[in-house]
Amino acid sequence: MSRIRRIARKAKARLTAAGRRALGRPSGPAILMYHRVNEPGFDPWELAVTPAHFDDQLAWLKRHRTVLPLVEFAERHRQDRLPHDAVAITFDDGYACNGLNAAPLLASHGLPATVFLTTGAISASHEFWWDDLERIVVGTPSTVIDLEIEGRPLAFDLGPVGSTTAPAAARQSAYTELWKAMRLLDPVVRRGLLGDLARRHGMAEAARPTHRSMTTEEVRTLVDGGVISFGAHSVNHPALSELSREDQQAEIVTSREACAALLGAAPTTFAYPFGDYSDVTVDVVREAGFAVAVTTDADVVRKDANRLRLPRLQVGDWSGRRLGAALCG
Numbered sequence: 618m619s620r621i622r623r624i625a626r627k628a629k630a631r632l633t634a635a636g637r638r639a640l641g642r643p644s645g646p647a648i649l650m651y652h653r654v655n656e657p658g659f660d661p662w663e664l665a666v667t668p669a670h671f672d673d674q675l676a677w678l679k680r681h682r683t684v685l686p687l688v689e690f691a692e693r694h695r696q697d698r699l700p701h702d703a704v705a706i707t708f709d710d711g712y713a714c715n716g717l718n719a720a721p722l723l724a725s726h727g728l729p730a731t732v733f734l735t736t737g738a739i740s741a742s743h744e745f746w747w748d749d750l751e752r753i754v755v756g757t758p759s760t761v762i763d764l765e766i767e768g769r770p771l772a773f774d775l776g777p778v779g780s781t782t783a784p785a786a787a788r789q790s791a792y793t794e795l796w797k798a799m800r801l802l803d804p805v806v807r808r809g810l811l812g813d814l815a816r817r818h819g820m821a822e823a824a825r826p827t828h829r830s831m832t833t834e835e836v837r838t839l840v841d842g843g844v845i846s847f848g849a850h851s852v853n854h855p856a857l858s859e860l861s862r863e864d865q866q867a868e869i870v871t872s873r874e875a876c877a878a879l880l881g882a883a884p885t886t887f888a889y890p891f892g893d894y895s896d897v898t899v900d901v902v903r904e905a906g907f908a909v910a911v912t913t914d915a916d917v918v919r920k921d922a923n924r925l926r927l928p929r930l931q932v933g934d935w936s937g938r939r940l941g942a943a944l945c946g
């Protein structure tokens with residue numbers, strides 16, 4: 618079994634464990650985490666939900682849950698007035714498809730959601746680095762990929778180009794190894810490496826329409842639409858706990874200011890990139906003025922939950938009924 622499948626299985630096991638915990642007692646309030654609402658393609662982290670499934674999930678939520686904006690969800694939690702069946706819908710990163718595909722479906726069901734913006738990616742011509750890497754490793758016609766990361770030469774046999782939705786194991790494993798090697802790199806260095814890789818492999822550098830991030834205009838249009846609220850998700854999407862306090866401040870405060878400039882008011886909600894945070898990160902988020910922050914820790918929201926470490930449940934490409942089962946059937 619490839620590493621990527623093991624990682625995916627572990628993530629699923631976590632979710633199933635959370636589901637099982639929930640099954641033993643009445644369902645609790647939950648914050649749902651989405652990323653892309655689009656056809657998944659090759660989706661190593663299982664982050665995409667098709668528009669059809671998203672529509673079905675919203676229909677289920679509308680019928681069986683009290684869906685609240687995240688800010689109201691957190692406020693009612695503070696007041697100990699959170700309905701038992703409360704749900705908040707959130708999206709990480711700021712993909713354009715949140716506005717193009719998800720927002721019209723949310724509007725048609727009359728349900729609110731929050732999008733956490735990676736402010737450095739707004740209007741970017743290229744994709745998020747993890748998507749760019751996937752696009753190149755899975756799509757290159759070359760059977761070998763080689764590059765140097767921080768003076769360390771790396772080379773992988775990729776085998777022939779296969780299906781872009783279910784690539785060969787060699788390509789999946791090369792993707793995972795390169796993802797790990799690139800995760801903690803300086804964002805400018807990483808962008809340079811990916812641009813160079815795309816050029817050497819004769820691949821376009823522009824973002825795929827399915828994977829691009831929102832533009833400034835798209836964010837503004839969504840603000841006016843009233844269905845989507847926005848929170849911050851850092852500038853460059855780093856693993857914050859790996860940075861110094863000063864660098865964490867720069868990422869967190871700058872993303873808040875960028876959101877404030879774009880939205881006309883400072884956001885009060887934050888999502889930790891990769892769900893990665895330390896006690897210092899939580900302090901910095903509080904000092905920056907955020908009242909609510911969400912993690913990727915898989916759980917329902919308990920009465921004593923810390924509102925700067927709220928857990929979330931990642932939603933898969935499921936039917937509405939399956940979402941209902943994950944939320945405790």
Ligand SMILES: [Zn+2]
Binds near residue numbers: 709891
């Ligand atoms: Zn993210």
